[in-house]
Amino acid sequence: METYCYKCNTALSDKNMSNEHILPKSIGGRITSYQLLCKTCNNLLGHKIDNLISVHLAEFFSLLSIKNSNGEYTKTKIKLDNGKSIELDPSIGIVEDKPHENFQTDGNKFSLAIISKSKKQMIQYFNKYKNPKYSNLQINEVEYIETHKYDLLKDRKSLVTIPKGNLIPAISKIAIGYYLFNGGSISKIKHLIDNLDKKNNYTGVFFYYPVPKPKHSKKYFYNIIHLISDPSESIEYIYIEIFGTCKYMIIIDPNYQGPFQKKSYIVDPISNKEISFEFSLKLTNKMFNRLFSLHDKYEKRFESHYHKKREQAWNIFDKCTRDKKILT
Numbered sequence: 001m002e003t004y005c006y007k008c009n010t011a012l013s014d015k016n017m018s019n020e021h022i023l024p025k026s027i028g029g030r031i032t033s034y035q036l037l038c039k040t041c042n043n044l045l046g047h048k049i050d051n052l053i054s055v056h057l058a059e060f061f062s063l064l065s066i067k068n069s070n071g072e073y074t075k076t077k078i079k080l081d082n083g084k085s086i087e088l089d090p091s092i093g094i095v096e097d098k099p100h101e102n103f104q105t106d107g108n109k110f111s112l113a114i115i116s117k118s119k120k121q122m123i124q125y126f127n128k129y130k131n132p133k134y135s136n137l138q139i140n141e142v143e144y145i146e147t148h149k150y151d152l153l154k155d156r157k158s159l160v161t162i163p164k165g166n167l168i169p170a171i172s173k174i175a176i177g178y179y180l181f182n183g184g185s186i187s188k189i190k191h192l193i194d195n196l197d198k199k200n201n202y203t204g205v206f207f208y209y210p211v212p213k214p215k216h217s218k219k220y221f222y223n224i225i226h227l228i229s230d231p232s233e234s235i236e237y238i239y240i241e242i243f244g245t246c247k248y249m250i251i252i253d254p255n256y257q258g259p260f261q262k263k264s265y266i267v268d269p270i271s272n273k274e275i276s277f278e279f280s281l282k283l284t285n286k287m288f289n290r291l292f293s294l295h296d297k298y299e300k301r302f303e304s305h306y307h308k309k310r311e312q313a314w315n316i317f318d319k320c321t322r323d324k325k326i327l328t
Helices: 039-056 058-063 119-128 164-181 190-195 285-290 295-321
Strands: 076-079 085-089 093-096 100-106 109-115 143-145 205-207 223-230 235-242 246-253 261-268 273-275
Touching: 039 058, 039 164, 058 076, 058 085, 058 295, 164 190, 164 205, 164 223, 164 235, 164 246, 205 295, 235 285, 246 295
Parallel strands: 109 143
Antiparallel strands: 076 085, 085 093, 100 109, 205 246, 223 235, 223 261, 235 246, 261 273
């Protein structure tokens, strides 16, 4: 049976098919398919769409010590309200992004200390920005200073740029891939494919922060894809969580009449392992019809939940780096 790229409708062959990760590899996705995208569209969407998660949730990647595809930790730069820039480095902790100097004089004597995140950076700084005050000073006479942890407790709550709707194209792409991977019809997800090219006015994707919350494991930062086809409620939908923080309900078919189906894919991005447990979530037709009217309320809950999960991630980061030497 011939298959086609869902984005450009090109027939897939051995020459142009590509291995598409249903959940981006950067957040622990392992299930893949050669039956979804051609190489051209996969490369384009990977850069344009998948990268949205890495950009808008970069702080979580660093705070949770998630390694990239090259096996390296993600380092994230953050600008503070006081104008300083810092870098989150899971292998070290918190470092100031730019080095600075401490120059002191005592009569004819003077001392210079350069505070930086590495000795290499200190040498580069010294050679590039050498102050006339110490023109005769040699690099081996400069003290390289390592200090301890930079305290962000008072500043970090105000540093967040909340992604809000910016992740919806990436969420739509995950939903498309998972739905087709499980035998879904491309005719039902045209609205989600259209979302890939939009910058606003998205269709069929909603914040989902009900009370009570969906019940699942006590672990905090799972990535979850949950597909339900429910003829008893005449609806078909996908629920997606990213880092247990960004939660979305994606409507596939509001008039579903096919067989019942329930599929889940759950990954712990910290251990980078797939998790197996019973995930319980049921959307009724009545609840579906209220998603439109609840948008503003759920968006506010999203902001509140985002701050809460971010603080939990900071606590994990603090614990992991507490005994490490931090450069500031």
